[in-house]
Amino acid sequence: MTETLRPAAPLSSPPPAPLLAVDRAAAELRRGGPVVVLAPDQAPLLIQSVEGVTGDSLERLVHLSGQPLALCLTARRTRLIGLDPGPGVVAALTSDLPLTADRMLRLADPGTAEDMGGVGRIDDLSVVPLLAGTVADAGVQLAKLARLLPGIVTTPVACAETVRSWASSRNLLVVEAAAVLGYAQTAARSLRLVGEARVPLVEAENTRILAFRPADGGIEHLAIVIGTPDPEQPVLARLHSECFTGDLLGSLRCDCGDQLRGAIDAIHQAGSGVLLYLAQEGRGIGLVNKLRAYRLQDAGYDTMDANGQLGFDDDERVYLPAAEMLRLLGYSRIRLMTNNPFKVDALSRHGVQVEERVPHVFETNTHNLSYLRTKALKGGHLF
Numbered sequence: 001m002t003e004t005l006r007p008a009a010p011l012s013s014p015p016p017a018p019l020l021a022v023d024r025a026a027a028e029l030r031r032g033g034p035v036v037v038l039a040p041d042q043a044p045l046l047i048q049s050v051e052g053v054t055g056d057s058l059e060r061l062v063h064l065s066g067q068p069l070a071l072c073l074t075a076r077r078t079r080l081i082g083l084d085p086g087p088g089v090v091a092a093l094t095s096d097l098p099l100t101a102d103r104m105l106r107l108a109d110p111g112t113a114e115d116m117g118g119v120g121r122i123d124d125l126s127v128v129p130l131l132a133g134t135v136a137d138a139g140v141q142l143a144k145l146a147r148l149l150p151g152i153v154t155t156p157v158a159c160a161e162t163v164r165s166w167a168s169s170r171n172l173l174v175v176e177a178a179a180v181l182g183y184a185q186t187a188a189r190s191l192r193l194v195g196e197a198r199v200p201l202v203e204a205e206n207t208r209i210l211a212f213r214p215a216d217g218g219i220e221h222l223a224i225v226i227g228t229p230d231p232e233q234p235v236l237a238r239l240h241s242e243c244f245t246g247d248l249l250g251s252l253r254c255d256c257g258d259q260l261r262g263a264i265d266a267i268h269q270a271g272s273g274v275l276l277y278l279a280q281e282g283r284g285i286g287l288v289n290k291l292r293a294y295r296l297q298d299a300g301y302d303t304m305d306a307n308g309q310l311g312f313d314d315d316e317r318v319y320l321p322a323a324e325m326l327r328l329l330g331y332s333r334i335r336l337m338t339n340n341p342f343k344v345d346a347l348s349r350h351g352v353q354v355e356e357r358v359p360h361v362f363e364t365n366t367h368n369l370s371y372l373r374t375k376a377l378k379g380g381h382l383f
């Protein structure tokens with residue numbers, strides 16, 4: 001395998017424009033700045049992350065658009081605060097009363113309330129359901145890609161000029177909804193090997209690490225190859241989603257640290273195999289949101305409900321990058337170490353032949369017992 005793989009040429013050719021536009025827009029949202037999202041046949045929206053809202057930033061949005069503001073939340077979060085999102089994947093909330101920065105934050109983020117969930121009055125709020133594929137849906141997805149809370153403040157852009165020149169004369173970034181919605185797939189398909197080295201590990205001396213980077217310059221996923229797997233045989237493999245707290249710090253809240261070291265040990269014992277270390281911390285919601293979810297769990301929510309309170313799905317991960325890395329490594333048949341049947345399904349859908357699911361269970365402790373029980377009861381994990 002690795003003999004034929006060489007790092008791609010330095011990233012001299014520019015990344016595909018849609019990836020670049022999404023990456024820049026995500027960075028702008030993280031800085032608290034506004035971005036224009038557009039799509040054919042839909043009114044463009046000027047959006048801002050709810051995390052960055054202040055009185056001044058809301059005033060700026062109104063000044064730029066001259067139109068009223070709305071708060072867009074995921075359908076799941078909308079339902080949990082007691083409103084009906086109808087058929088929408090996203091709901092736009094408006095009020096006759098001024099929607100202040102504090103109130104928007106409280107509606108979007110349960111962690112801002114003393115009681116971890118109280119949102120105050122909702123009887124003045126009107127809800128407009130927004131379907132999948134709309135600019136508002138893309139805006140919320142962009143906030144997720146930026147690893148922010150999935151909530152945005154929106155205002156329509158109604159201008160006589162074309163929206164692109166309107167935006168450029170005001171120094172605003174523009175991103176197309178289709179680019180945001182197709183980002184995960186485009187980024188996964190653009191993965192390239194950018195570096196590799198021999199890294200002897202305590203548990204497995206004959207180990208190489210290969211780094212795969214998406215063309216937008218986003219975070220690398222890593223392949224940890226132990227021994228020399230034979231691509232003609234099913235390769236023992238582990239897909240491990242990043243967990244800073246468990247992998248690096250040995251947190252007892254989850255089983256990740258044990259699973260990571262256990263997988264390296266098991267592959268070493270078996271003679272060869274690969275561990276894919278996937279940059280999707282916190283089941284894809286990012287470290288900061290995972291910490292928010294932990295606070296909610298300390299207040300009584302389980303691991304899935306805590307994700308929901310924040311407006312996320314139970315699990316936001318995608319496995320196309322993993323399938324793409326296996327393809328680049330030349331491993332089309334694997335024996336997958338996991339307790340999560342969804343990983344098996346997802347890889348199979350992406351063209352990887354999973355010949356066997358190898359259970360990957362470790363001792364529980366008093367801190368992770370209910371987390372693991374919830375994964376079994378609600379997530380279908382096999383323990």
Ligand SMILES: Nc1nc2c(ncn2[C@@H]2O[C@H](COP(=O)(O)OP(=O)(O)OP(=O)(O)O)[C@@H](O)[C@H]2O)c(=O)[nH]1
Nearest residue numbers: 239240241242243254280281282283303338339340
């Ligand atoms: N959102 C959220 N993520 C968590 C929590 N606890 C652990 N995680 C994340 O869950 C992921 C666990 O990844 P994996 O061990 O690869 O996946 P898994 O779904 O448990 O499946 P297997 O371990 O393969 O059986 C990591 O990204 C962790 O950071 C939590 O309470 N909330």
Ligand SMILES: [Zn+2]
Nearest residue numbers: 243246254256
């Ligand atoms: Zn963990």
